[in-house]
Amino acid sequence: MTPTGPTVLEIDLDAVAANWRALAARHPSGPVAGVVKADAYGLGASLVVPRLCREGCRHFFTAHLAEAVAIRALAPGATIAVLNGLWPEQAGEYVAWDLLPVLGSLGEIDAWAAQARRLGRELPALLHIDTGMNRLGLPAREVDALADDPRRLAGIAPRFVMTHLAASEILDDPANEAQRSRFARACARLPAAPRSLANSSGMFLDGFGSDLARPGAALYGINPTPGRPNPMRPTVRLLARVLQMREIAAGEGVGYNATWTASRSSRIATVAIGYADGYPRALSGRALAFFDGHPVPLVGRVSMDLATFDVTDHPAIGPGACLELIGPHAPPDELAARAGTNGYEILTSLGRRHARHHLGA
Numbered sequence: 095m096t097p098t099g100p101t102v103l104e105i106d107l108d109a110v111a112a113n114w115r116a117l118a119a120r121h122p123s124g125p126v127a128g129v130v131k132a133d134a135y136g137l138g139a140s141l142v143v144p145r146l147c148r149e150g151c152r153h154f155f156t157a158h159l160a161e162a163v164a165i166r167a168l169a170p171g172a173t174i175a176v177l178n179g180l181w182p183e184q185a186g187e188y189v190a191w192d193l194l195p196v197l198g199s200l201g202e203i204d205a206w207a208a209q210a211r212r213l214g215r216e217l218p219a220l221l222h223i224d225t226g227m228n229r230l231g232l233p234a235r236e237v238d239a240l241a242d243d244p245r246r247l248a249g250i251a252p253r254f255v256m257t258h259l260a261a262s263e264i265l266d267d268p269a270n271e272a273q274r275s276r277f278a279r280a281c282a283r284l285p286a287a288p289r290s291l292a293n294s295s296g297m298f299l300d301g302f303g304s305d306l307a308r309p310g311a312a313l314y315g316i317n318p319t320p321g322r323p324n325p326m327r328p329t330v331r332l333l334a335r336v337l338q339m340r341e342i343a344a345g346e347g348v349g350y351n352a353t354w355t356a357s358r359s360s361r362i363a364t365v366a367i368g369y370a371d372g373y374p375r376a377l378s379g380r381a382l383a384f385f386d387g388h389p390v391p392l393v394g395r396v397s398m399d400l401a402t403f404d405v406t407d408h409p410a411i412g413p414g415a416c417l418e419l420i421g422p423h424a425p426p427d428e429l430a431a432r433a434g435t436n437g438y439e440i441l442t443s444l445g446r447r448h449a450r451h452h453l454g455a
């Protein structure tokens with residue numbers, strides 16, 4: 095790596111592609127989509143989407159309509175669906191851009207059916223059933239209403255009926271089976287359509303195959319099987335350069351409020367990474383960076399643009415040296431555990447001011 099800025103974010107699109115192929119191989123019951131909301135979990139949808147298309151991915155999911163519009167031209171012919179559902183006033187935009195709303199309430203169904211009537215043709219959509227998350231999707235009583243009056247779907251071509259698992263990363267959580275059976279019961283009452291069930295972790299549960307899997311996190315290297323070895327390839331490396339070195343005496347403090355004090359004379363490397371770059375302040379005093387594979391402890395507070403590391407034991411580290419903050423040695427999941435969050439939040443928080451290098455674009 096030749097750093098072109100104080101921080102470099104390497105994004106390995108070959109690894110994303112390999113992860114998608116590995117997931118596709120585990121899901122013989124139907125195709126595997128790419129969930130690319132939040133700018134492909136921070137990696138950059140504008141490069142991830144074309145790469146997944148090249149691998150054969152034909153279904154994409156975003157959270158927002160604007161995200162779907164932004165990738166429409168990058169995935170010609172692919173199905174692009176918007177998870178957060180339909181605002182009635184956006185119906186025309188969905189049609190204009192050939193996007194599918196994921197309909198999660200009777201109100202949204204009525205609005206999409208009205209749009210179909212206005213245009214005098216069928217409009218495709220996904221139906222989202224709430225099977226226990228109590229967040230989005232048709233609740234049981236709206237499924238009942240729809241089952242009693244299926245004409246409400248007139249003009250709507252349901253491409254998939256889907257639900258979303260709330261605890262799929264926990265193998266033996268009884269919620270998984272409860273959601274699966276509620277989903278099966280709901281689908282049986284609605285007009286027949288292909289089904290979409292598993293997110294990343296759901297794909298690693300037995301019996302959760304469907305007509306369309308919807309992984310996001312695992313594509314980007316987050317471990318879909320927490321507590322067990324990560325079957326996915328890492329996709330990002332975040333590197334930051336040392337700006338300055340300090341030699342300090344025992345008893346001296348480092349950073350805001352001197353939350354760390356040297357217990358011996360120490361060499362401190364100040365690195366160009368801070369919480370504004372997605373390196374969480376909650377990591378203060380509890381993370382490791384890596385130099386040539388050797389761990390160096392983060393000391394003191396993470397500030398907005400800077401962080402400090404104790405490199406006393408590594409005389410080779412000096413100004414301009416590169417530390418790996420996220421990568422194979424410091425996976426997003428592990429950093430997340432130290433910061434009290436999850437790998438998803440680490441990836442989607444990756445800042446905008448890193449020099450981005452893409453491998454395999």
Ligand SMILES: *Cc1c(COP(=O)(O)O)cnc(C)c1O
Binds near residue numbers: 258292294
């Ligand atoms: C985000 C999301 C996914 C992808 O989940 P991962 O855990 O990242 O695989 C799938 N389905 C829905 C409805 C989502 O919101």
